[in-house]
Amino acid sequence: MSQLLQRAISQHLARRASVALAAAVLLAPVALYSQSVSITSDSSKSSDRWLHVRVVSTESKNETVRVNVPLDMAEKVLPAINKDRLHNGKVRFNDADMNGVDLKTLLDAVRTAKDGEFVTVQSNDSDVRVAKQNGYMLVHVAEKHFGSGKDAKPTERSRVDVKIPMKVVDALFSAGKDELDLVAALHALSAHGDTELVSVKSDDNTVRVWLDSKNIAD
Amino acid sequence: MIILAKCALALTSTIVVAGVYTFREGVIKIDVDEHRDGGSHVHFWVPAAAVPMAMHLVPKHHFGDIPAEASECLPLLKIVTSEIRHYPDTTFVDVRDGRDHVRVATVGTKIQIDVVNSEENVHVTVPLSTVNDVANQLAADAPGV
Numbered sequence: 001m002s003q004l005l006q007r008a009i010s011q012h013l014a015r016r017a018s019v020a021l022a023a024a025v026l027l028a029p030v031a032l033y034s035q036s037v038s039i040t041s042d043s044s045k046s047s048d049r050w051l052h053v054r055v056v057s058t059e060s061k062n063e064t065v066r067v068n069v070p071l072d073m074a075e076k077v078l079p080a081i082n083k084d085r086l087h088n089g090k091v092r093f094n095d096a097d098m099n100g101v102d103l104k105t106l107l108d109a110v111r112t113a114k115d116g117e118f119v120t121v122q123s124n125d126s127d128v129r130v131a132k133q134n135g136y137m138l139v140h141v142a143e144k145h146f147g148s149g150k151d152a153k154p155t156e157r158s159r160v161d162v163k164i165p166m167k168v169v170d171a172l173f174s175a176g177k178d179e180l181d182l183v184a185a186l187h188a189l190s191a192h193g194d195t196e197l198v199s200v201k202s203d204d205n206t207v208r209v210w211l212d213s214k215n216i217a218d
Numbered sequence: 219m220i221i222l223a224k225c226a227l228a229l230t231s232t233i234v235v236a237g238v239y240t241f242r243e244g245v246i247k248i249d250v251d252e253h254r255d256g257g258s259h260v261h262f263w264v265p266a267a268a269v270p271m272a273m274h275l276v277p278k279h280h281f282g283d284i285p286a287e288a289s290e291c292l293p294l295l296k297i298v299t300s301e302i303r304h305y306p307d308t309t310f311v312d313v314r315d316g317r318d319h320v321r322v323a324t325v326g327t328k329i330q331i332d333v334v335n336s337e338e339n340v341h342v343t344v345p346l347s348t349v350n351d352v353a354n355q356l357a358a359d360a361p362g363v
Contacts, residue, residue: 048305061316068310073301080293215308 048072049190050215056206068215071190078183089183090175107173110137111166124154137164143202158202165192240265244328247343253336266348273355281359292357299350303327 048070055065078089085092110118110132119130129140138161145157171188175181189211200207243266250260302310302324309323318335329349333340 063315064313066309066312068308070305073298073305076301077294077297080297083290215306 048215049192049211049213051189052208052210052212054206054208057204059204070215071186071211075183075186075190078186086182089181091180091182092178093180094178104173104177107169111170132166135166137166137169138162158200161196161199163195163197165189165195167191240267243267243347244345245343246345246348247341249339249341251339253338257338266345269348270351270355273352278359281356284356284360289356289360292353292360295353296350296357299329299346299353302329303346 049072051069051071051074053065053067053069055063057063075089078086082088113132115131115133117129117131119128121128124146125144127140127142127144129138131138131140140162141160142156143158144154146152146154165188168185168188171184172180172182174184192211194210194212196208196210198207198209246264246266246269248260248262248264250258252258305324307323307325309321311320311322313320319332320334321330321332323330323332324346325343327347328343328345331340331342
């Protein structure tokens, strides 16, 4: 009698254990899957540098273009693009493109020069300024517009500001004589803090290119 | 009775395991709505795991018909899809022009492409791992890649 009872109890326990085991086996993939999903989505790098481009055109239908690219990814993707003049992250150009200007020599001159203004042009139509200041290469172009009146003062029609770290310019020209090394430039750029690189403002368009550590544009 | 219960348990566990395996990589979701009269309305979900499996059934010689332009993009696609998953949810490209809107973004481990204009609305969501698998398979089988 006691043997029968013991057998019944052991059978009952075995059935419970097998159900628990089956449930564990069934739920394990679900648990593992949900764990892997959470791991993948949490694996973002907080120190990433992002390059943002924003173009707002008020010309026709308020066209807006926003592009957000992580610099790390751009560094890895660029060498994979081999099209026309872009190969292995480098752009090839020839003398004809530069109208006989030796860009490399020009850059060497700028690099070794002290901070200061290299080009300043002030005319009725536009103001142009090229300078080197605190490790940055600055380019400023302002187009002017005159009103119809005799004593009308000129107003700014468009304004272009470019601010590129000299280290990035160096890296850009670090390849061969006739090449621009985009990957090296991106790498140098990623070492910089939040910077506005290009700003264009005109009656119809606003363009802004900047670098920060956020993955969203303003 | 116990045998029946065991069979039911085995069947249930097989279905659940198969379901988990099939949907482990998520689903590909495609929604197309044409605004014109009699326009198409396509809405379907496909388990992402089914795509690489289906690719194995495609005769290899068909991969030779891939246009050169597409073949050139495959290495790029492989790198982008393997890299992009390391970043948080981001809108990579957003273009608005009047009523037209194009958006490419990542949501979790998926890439989401939305095209909305006056003629149609297209929404495609694909797990990045699936795009990567397909690009890898195409690159392995397509000539000259």
